[in-house]
Amino acid sequence: MNDKQRTANEPSRITTPWIADAPRPITCLTAYDYTMAALLDRAGIDIILVGDSLASIVQGKATTLPVTMDHMTYHCACVAAGVNRALVVGDMPFLSYQISPHDAVRNAGRLVQEGGVGAVKLEGGAVVADAIQAIVRAEIPVMGHVGLTPQSVHRMGGYRVQGKGISGDKNLRSRTGQQIVDDAIAVEKAGAFCIVVEGVPAELGSEITEALTIPTIGIGAGNGCRGQILVTHDMLGLSTREIPKFVKPFGAVGDAVVQSVQAYISEVHSHQFPGQEHSYTKADSSRRLPYDVI
Numbered sequence: 001m002n003d004k005q006r007t008a009n010e011p012s013r014i015t016t017p018w019i020a021d022a023p024r025p026i027t028c029l030t031a032y033d034y035t036m037a038a039l040l041d042r043a044g045i046d047i048i049l050v051g052d053s054l055a056s057i058v059q060g061k062a063t064t065l066p067v068t069m070d071h072m073t074y075h076c077a078c079v080a081a082g083v084n085r086a087l088v089v090g091d092m093p094f095l096s097y098q099i100s101p102h103d104a105v106r107n108a109g110r111l112v113q114e115g116g117v118g119a120v121k122l123e124g125g126a127v128v129a130d131a132i133q134a135i136v137r138a139e140i141p142v143m144g145h146v147g148l149t150p151q152s153v154h155r156m157g158g159y160r161v162q163g164k165g166i167s168g169d170k171n172l173r174s175r176t177g178q179q180i181v182d183d184a185i186a187v188e189k190a191g192a193f194c195i196v197v198e199g200v201p202a203e204l205g206s207e208i209t210e211a212l213t214i215p216t217i218g219i220g221a222g223n224g225c226r227g228q229i230l231v232t233h234d235m236l237g238l239s240t241r242e243i244p245k246f247v248k249p250f251g252a253v254g255d256a257v258v259q260s261v262q263a264y265i266s267e268v269h270s271h272q273f274p275g276q277e278h279s280y281t282k283a284d285s286s287r288r289l290p291y292d293v294i
């Protein structure tokens with residue numbers, strides 16, 4: 001396929017049916033605010049996930065467990081406002097779907113109705129199949145999430161690569177590779193349109209991909225998945241947290257921020273900024289600012 005054909009085949013809006021049958025690898029990144037969402041959309045990303053990773057990136061928390069429906073709804077609405085093409089997916093926070101399918105539908109509906117997302121994501125395998133089915137029956141597309149599921153941090157005893165569990169250890173700590181494959185199949189059967197596979201050996205990521213008809217979107221799950229997702233702040237080199245092995249830093253944006261701020265501090269101290277070119281003259285009186293709306 002040449003570049004012209006590729007562009008011709010690209011949809012002007014990414015939808016869940018397009019993702020389900022995506023003819024090429026699916027690209028996915030996280031965002032929590034309008035500006036980042038608009039930049040990712042301009043770059044041509046397929047899916048923007050408003051992840052509950054906002055706990056660590058935005059809120060400075062150690063786990064995703066404190067994130068609430070109010071937090072997620074607010075950040076989903078901020079992101080949706082900046083997006084024209086990508087599919088926006090809202091993460092369902094801890095306890096928003098585990099208690100009952102009824103609660104799950106109500107909370108997923110909130111992310112769609114108030115947050116403006118086109119789909120929701122929730123963590124877990126067979127145990128959340130009822131919740132997935134109920135949400136899908138309410139016409140809300142669901143993205144699954146198996147393997148390392150951060151909301152299970154206490155069961156797993158920390159964030160650890162999954163799939164090495166020993167059968168018979170009653171599912172504590174880590175599931176076996178087969179249990180994760182079974183979880184993924186249960187999520188597909190429940191009606192999910194795609195599934196995130198996180199923190200498993202690359203061979204297991206490929207095995208899960210081969211066992212499913214819906215696309216797998218890997219994060220720390222190797223190159224055999226049908227798409228990839230990363231936390232944007234990690235891949236941009238913008239995070240202040242230590243990044244795991246599966247993250248490739250595609251930029252050094254954090255360093256650029258520090259350098260730019262240091263240059264600003266220095267120019268303010270030396271009265272170099274603002275110069276004449278950044279100052280109004282009398283002739284500018286009543287001049288409209290570029291973001292004037294009235």
Ligand code: KIV
Binds near residue numbers: 030049051229
């Ligand atoms: O919360 C999140 O950002 C996620 C992705 C990293 C998969 O769940």
